Amino acid sequence: MTQTCLVTGGAGFIGCAISDALTAAFDTVVAVDNLHPQIHKTGARPAALNERVELIVADVTEPGTWDEVLAKHRPDTVIHLAAETGTGQSLTEATRHAQVNVVGTTRMLDALAARGIVPQRIVLSSSRAVYGEGEWLDAQGKGHYPGQRSAQMLEQGQWDFPGLRSQPFRCAHTKPAPTSVYGATKLAQEHILSAWCLAFGTGLNILRLQNVYGPGQSLTNPYTGIVSLFARMAKAGKSIPLYEDGHMLRDFVFIDDVAAAIVAAATSDKSGILADIGTGDSLSIAQLASVIGDIYQAPPPHVTGQFRNGDVRHAACDVSATRDTLGWTPQVDAATGARRLCEWIDQRPEQLERL
Incomplete structure (x- = not known):
């Protein structure tokens, strides 16, 4: 029996990275992408997208898109990548984020239901942004959810929550509490898809991605x-x-590891997976800057004290449960991945000249 995989946002950074593996695993792979100029400056099909992938240039928020796609294809598996990203940007362009991330998702689901198409599985690329600041512990080990840092806190340079220590995110334990419009829309995607898939009998796997980077990302x-x-x-x-004091923690996860996780979630016999995708380790922004600065022998990084509303102080995750549920283990540490990204950038001087 032939199997069809539909990938929304399939011509983006992650979509291109998974395209080779998907064409090996499925008979037909279809990518729907609007080739937004913020990512695709020329509007051309990305060279990194496997040639066997059928690319439909269209907007997931438009009903006509789904008329076109579903008239030709009945997807067995859907990988839902299409999204507007950007924490700070989402605070000033909330409608655009909600339109793409929320309405784009419901348009797809309504179109599937209207045509009686029930995929075997949907995979959602969610985000660590759904957690917000996550859980912090006090000196007695009691958990607290301090919520979003206020504008007053940030203006006064109060970066942390006094007396509390941040904890790595764990999907089975950490309560989602977004601090950005972007994070709120990603959590809405999770809830919408969970309700629809439960009602229609579709398997759903959700991956909460940490900071994804690597060769192929937009410069x-x-x-x-x-x-x-x-x-x-x-x-x-x-x-x-360096914003704030440079000590904000992030979990930087390499694109190859993210691609492997998404393909595993799409091809696994398991459904109902909710997993954190990161390295399980974290670097401060200052440490990352030093690693990259050393590669190019650049001047030492400097702290500016600037900040961005909606940013969380620390973001890292525990991937031990993911190893068990998804059978996946990250392979690339941040220092190695940064070097690989720099080597890739060095091979593209023409792109840097246009920046």
Whole structure:
């Protein structure tokens, strides 16, 4: 029996990274992507997208898109990547984020239901942004959810929550509490898909991704990709500016590891998976800047004290449960991945000249 996989946002960074493996696993792979100019400057089909993938250039928020797609294909598996990203951007462009992330999801589901198409499985690429600040422990080991840092806190340079220590996110334990519009829309995606899949009998696997980076990511999108931003600045011989005090923690997970996790979730016999996808380790922004600065022998990074509303102080995850539920283990540490990204950037001087 032939199997069809539909990938929304399938011409993006992650969509291209999974395309080779998907064409090996499925008879037909269809990517739906609007080739947004924030990511795709020229509007051309990405060279990294496997040639066997059928690309339909269309907007997931438009009903006509689904008329076109579902008239030709009945997907057995759907990988839902299409999303507007960017924590800070979402606070000033909330409608656009809600339109793509929430309405785009419901348009797809309504179209499937209207045609009686019930996929065997849907895989959602969710985000660590659903957790917000997550859980913090006090000196007695009691858990607290301090919520979003206020504008007053940030303006006064109060970066942490006094007397509390941040904890790695664990999907089975940490309560979602988004601090950005983007995070709220990703959590809404999870809830919408959970309700629909339960009602229609479709298996659902949700992966909450940490900070994804690596070769293939956009070098022109100003709202994503702090690793590539740091690399471009260091390559130009500049000192990397550090927001807040430079001690914010992040879990930087390499694109190859993320691709492997998504393909595993799409091809696994298991359904009902909710998993954190990261390295299980964290680096401070200052540590990341030093690693990248050393690669290019750039001046030392410097602290600016600037901040971005909606940003969380620390974000890291525990992947021990993911190893068991998904049979997946990250392979690339942040230092190795940063070097690989820098090597890739070094091979593209023409793109840097346009920045």
